[in-house]
Amino acid sequence: MPVRRLPSAPALPHPAPPPRSARSSVRLGPSLGERRRRRRGVAAMASGDARVAQIASSIRVIPDFPKPGIMFQDITTLLLDPKAFRDTIDLFVERYKDKGITVVAGVEARGFIFGPPIALAIGAKFVPLRKPKKLPGAVIAEEYSLEYGTDKIEMHVGAVDANDRALVVDDLIATGGTLCAAVNLLERVGAKVVECACVIELHELKGRDRLGDRPVFILVKAD
Numbered sequence: 001m002p003v004r005r006l007p008s009a010p011a012l013p014h015p016a017p018p019p020r021s022a023r024s025s026v027r028l029g030p031s032l033g034e035r036r037r038r039r040r041g042v043a044a045m046a047s048g049d050a051r052v053a054q055i056a057s058s059i060r061v062i063p064d065f066p067k068p069g070i071m072f073q074d075i076t077t078l079l080l081d082p083k084a085f086r087d088t089i090d091l092f093v094e095r096y097k098d099k100g101i102t103v104v105a106g107v108e109a110r111g112f113i114f115g116p117p118i119a120l121a122i123g124a125k126f127v128p129l130r131k132p133k134k135l136p137g138a139v140i141a142e143e144y145s146l147e148y149g150t151d152k153i154e155m156h157v158g159a160v161d162a163n164d165r166a167l168v169v170d171d172l173i174a175t176g177g178t179l180c181a182a183v184n185l186l187e188r189v190g191a192k193v194v195e196c197a198c199v200i201e202l203h204e205l206k207g208r209d210r211l212g213d214r215p216v217f218i219l220v221k222a223d
Helices: 032-037 050-057 082-096 111-122 177-188 207-211
Strands: 060-063 071-074 103-107 125-129 139-145 150-156 165-173 192-202 216-222
Touching: 050 082, 050 216, 082 111, 082 192, 082 216, 103 111, 103 177, 111 125, 111 165, 111 192, 125 150, 139 177, 150 177, 165 177, 177 192, 177 207, 192 207, 207 216
Parallel strands: 103 125, 103 165, 165 192, 192 216
Antiparallel strands: 060 071, 139 150
């Protein structure tokens, strides 16, 4: 008996790419499977250290958060990986342990995650740089501009003095406004800011330009 062949199913069209916000300079993300193989949007810096690639792969990229067109760099997945987290701290400690740093200033809020272990390891004090009305004592403040409006960061009076050599720590540099304000705040009391250290750089937002010639060290960058 002849075999009747069923017609093949028509090929499905490829879905159109998601729209990109005109105000966003960060690309939308890949599929979940591709992110598992390689976290697009986060590329290891060419440091020659295998630990950096592992750190980059542990950072989850979430498209359209907190609004459409934004590629959110989620470091909470890095914190779930004890080796990647330890390697992140170790790389910063190796860089700064012999630079005579006396204070590590952490920018609220994720600078509070990375700053304290670095400070403990290099024998420096940790100073939190906080949003307004979060510190209980007398403070000095530095205002900085946002896309719409302004904001401030504050530091306790007397936490840093003119003899201190400071490291500013945050998880990410984007437009550079917060880091610039942190540096200005420390320099106003006479401290020497040795460097700003971040885990991630959103390269397209050109935050380094805003910081001028102030040195910045990062581990991974977003494409």
